[in-house]
Amino acid sequence: MSTLLVGASGFLGSEVARQAAAAGHAVVGTATTTTGGWVPVDVTDRKAVRALISAVRPKLVINSTWGDWRVSADGAATVAAEAAAVGARLVHVSSDALHAGRPAPYTEDDAPTPVTVYGAAKAAAETAVTAIDPSAVVVRTSLIYGSAQGKQEQLVLGLLDGRQRGVLFTDEIRCPVHVADLAGALLELADSRFAGILNVAGPDAVSRAEFGRLIARAHGRDPSALPTGLSTDAGIGPRPLDVKLDTSLARSVLRTRLRPIAAVPGDRPADV
Numbered sequence: 001m002s003t004l005l006v007g008a009s010g011f012l013g014s015e016v017a018r019q020a021a022a023a024g025h026a027v028v029g030t031a032t033t034t035t036g037g038w039v040p041v042d043v044t045d046r047k048a049v050r051a052l053i054s055a056v057r058p059k060l061v062i063n064s065t066w067g068d069w070r071v072s073a074d075g076a077a078t079v080a081a082e083a084a085a086v087g088a089r090l091v092h093v094s095s096d097a098l099h100a101g102r103p104a105p106y107t108e109d110d111a112p113t114p115v116t117v118y119g120a121a122k123a124a125a126e127t128a129v130t131a132i133d134p135s136a137v138v139v140r141t142s143l144i145y146g147s148a149q150g151k152q153e154q155l156v157l158g159l160l161d162g163r164q165r166g167v168l169f170t171d172e173i174r175c176p177v178h179v180a181d182l183a184g185a186l187l188e189l190a191d192s193r194f195a196g197i198l199n200v201a202g203p204d205a206v207s208r209a210e211f212g213r214l215i216a217r218a219h220g221r222d223p224s225a226l227p228t229g230l231s232t233d234a235g236i237g238p239r240p241l242d243v244k245l246d247t248s249l250a251r252s253v254l255r256t257r258l259r260p261i262a263a264v265p266g267d268r269p270a271d272v
């Protein structure tokens with residue numbers, strides 16, 4: 001099966017590429033440059049996306065890119081349209097950041113209520129992708145962790161080493177997901193008849209601060225050295241605060257297990 005992974009050089013994309021290759025897919029993975037041996041493509045360049053998809057003629061396209069509006073929203077629409085043009089199955093990666101935040105967990109039926117440009121772009125992408133291809137899978141996910149290369153790990157280790165400034169918010173709640181579980185879920189969904197939006201996130205709701213302390217502990221670092229504070233005190237404008245994804249549907253349709261973070265005892269760095 002020929003599989004095109006758009007954004008294969010990314011944190012999630014590289015794990016999807018690893019698992020897809022191990023499962024026997026003929027993988028073509030993209031990045032914005034040739035670094036790492038990936039095929040370069042810019043999703044904001046429609047002609048380039050069309051040329052790539054016409055050349056590869058994939059059966060499956062997984063889009064795990066993000067960036068500014070042109071990448072996250074317009075680029076997602078372009079990838080969806082060009083995938084549909086060759087009849088490819090499409091799995092699109094969305095985000096919990098399209099929700100505004102509230103005490104009750106969000107189900108797949110909850111329409112986006114974005115409060116940031118990133119959230120709005122991810123919401124626009126969902127609208128475009130599902131309109132272009134109603135049979136596509138759109139996975140809403142949360143903070144992705146699982147190796148020292150992850151953005152969350154980089155932030156925590158950077159703060160501890162003084163390479164990064166800022167604080168970890170005590171008032172932002174998320175449901176972090178292990179990168180290997182998420183990648184496995186994307187490939188399982190690709191191989192299924194599932195269509196539409198699915199929440200795929202971990203079962204534990206934790207603040208960014210608590211999550212950071214778990215990461216610090218898993219890397220043998222002192223969790224109490226992490227600077228923490230309120231997002232609302234940071235002067236960075238509105239942000240989604242309490243965003244918990246209800247994953248009951250994912251747990252009923254997926255064989256892939258979404259592991260708890262708090263229940264991984266004696267974590268090694270790769271496990272957090």
Ligand SMILES: NC(=O)c1ccc[n+]([C@@H]2O[C@H](COP(=O)([O-])OP(=O)(O)OC[C@H]3O[C@@H](n4cnc5c(N)ncnc54)[C@H](OP(=O)(O)O)[C@@H]3O)[C@@H](O)[C@H]2O)c1
Nearest residue numbers: 007009010011012031032042043064065066095142143144
């Ligand atoms: N990380 C999280 O905690 C998190 C949380 C919720 C949702 N998500 C979603 O999960 C997905 C994967 O996130 P990630 O953390 O793995 O992202 P990442 O590591 O930043 O990777 C982003 C990928 O997008 C590619 N890309 C960026 N601009 C592009 C463009 N103009 N044209 C083509 N490709 C472009 C990058 O290529 P280069 O390597 O060449 O730059 C890279 O392969 C994204 O859709 C994101 O919105 C992530």
